[in-house]
Amino acid sequence: MRAIVVLVTLATLFGTTFEDVKPSGVVRVSGRAVADDRGEFPALGASLFWAAWAYKNDRARLDAHLQLLAQHDFDYIRALGVVGRQPYWAGREIDARWPAYDEVIAGLTDHAFDNYGLRVEWTIFGDADQMVPAADERIRLVDRFVAMSKGREHKIMHFELANESWQNGFEGPHGQDELRALARRLDERTVIPVAISDSQGHECADHLALYEDVGVQILTEHFPRGSDGPAGRWGPVIAPWNVGECKGLPPVVSNNEPVGPRSSVESETEPVRVVAAAVVSWMAGVGLYVFHTDAGVWGREPVTSMPGATAALDGLAQARTYVPAGVVNWQRHRRDSPAHPFTAAGAIEVFASIQDDQFFVAAVGVTDGVLQLTARRDLDFEVINPMTGAKGARQVVAAGGKSTLSGSGMIVLSGRFTSPAKSLVAGRSRNWARNAAHP
Structure with missing residues (x-):
């Protein structure tokens, strides 16, 4: 099995992590990251589309899942406002x-936050064509969510208008x-961050067609799940890296529906790749x-009956202990950037995030279980084991x-530079776009 190696800053020495800090304040945009009164954090959510149904009809099932997510240091759930196809x-x-x-949508928002410390990402329209077919009814439903959110702004991660809008009631140019x-x-009626939907396609033009000049704060993208590309099963892990190259989009992006245990199109049951997808x-x-x-x-x-899900949950919880809170806004580098901490052999791709003298690097798809670094x-x-948190010698x-x-799976390293960076070679192009630094 191919491995993934991740090199990160050790938060206890070089940075701040976000574990075991209770949510406080309204979520806001901070550069590419979200933040609240605690500061910036790499947000971790979980699909729980049926949560409103369960709040009304099966509270025990709902509570079991909310407790599980809270115990694994999740920040929020993604719930549908209406659905019924x-x-x-x-x-x-x-x-x-x-x-x-x-009362149901307000009650769920209160229940998740007050009892479990979980915010809600409200995706208002699960299938608008089935449940809210008339345009005036859709306006009224949006306004009902605005009314519900008054006084609960701190309990909502963000709003999303529609799930896969292009096939759920907002088809074609008129629907868009x-x-x-x-x-x-x-957006005009709330301070809560707003997203529209995922785009019908994955190219920059697809995103701009839906989001350009609307003024919302978050792009909710469903990145490709396919494993038929040159990176194989690591393709979905790598997929989010280039979205920042598209100009004119909202400042914050969400990997809102990635491949996971028994997800549609493709399923991912290998815990290390699920954790890697979040980290990358x-x-x-x-x-x-x-x-x-x-x-x-x-x-x-x-959720615990899904193949690999329990180990993935444990690994995601561990990631909260070593991923620096501000990493989303650190400088980004691919393997051939001259500012990258290492040259490397034996991996499909090697990513790096750098802040001052700290670095955080992920080498994904390590072949034959060996990664050579210079x-x-x-x-x-x-060295840190990201699935257990065990630390090795410096x-x-x-x-x-x-x-x-x-190693098999994921190897974590925390690191810092101990000497100043040398100047880049004179005359070398700084336009390495996808391959170098992205401040």
Whole structure:
């Protein structure tokens, strides 16, 4: 099995992590990251589309999942406001025509935050064509969420207008115009960050067609899940890296529905790749990552019954202990950037995040379980097992020195530079775009 090696700063020595700090204040944009009264944090969420249904009909099932996520240091759940396409959603409908609907969405928001410290990402329209077909009804539903949020702004991670809008009631140019108008209306009426939907396609032009000039704060992207590219099963891990190259988008990006245990299109049951996907997303300047499973979509089975999910949850919880809180806004580098801490052999891709003398590097798809590193500068690092948090001996490496790392799964190193950076070679192009620094 291919391995992933991640090199990161050790927060206890060189940075700040975000574990075991209770949420406080309204979520806001801070560069590419989200922040609240505690400061910036790489946000970790989980799909729980059926949460409003469960708040009304099966509180025990809901509480079991909320407790599990809280115990694993998650920040929020992603819940649908309305959904009901038949026959798939039979028995899990969420209907704005419920007599107590406003009490349900308010109650879930309060319950998740007050009892479990979890905010809610409210995706208002799960399937607008089925549940809210008329344009005036859609406006009223948006306004109902605005009304519900008053006084609860600190309990909501962000709003998203629609899930996969292009196939759920906002098809074609007319539907897109309607959705953009609803997004403006929502954004004008709340301080809570707003997203529109994922784009119909993954190119810059696709994102701009939906988001350009609307003025919302978050792009919720469904990155490709396919494993048929040159990176194989590591393709979805790498996919978020280039989204920051598209200009004119909202400042914050969410990896809102990544491949996960029994997810549609592709399923990922290898825990190390799930954890790697979250870490690389945050390093790529993608401020939010949502753990996505079949159990989180419909709730047929507990999340813990999904293959690999329990180990993935444990690994994601460990990631909160070593990923620096501000990493989303650190400088980003790919393997051939001259500012990268290392040259490397034996990996599909090698990413780096740098802040002052601290570095955070992820080498993904390490072949044959061996990664060869050559230091570009004097540095030191400490080995950490990201799935358990166990720490190894600190290594000191001079510029030009080599280090051989091995292991199956993910190897974590914390590191810092111990000598100043040399000037770049005169005349070398600074336009390495996807391959070098992104401040």
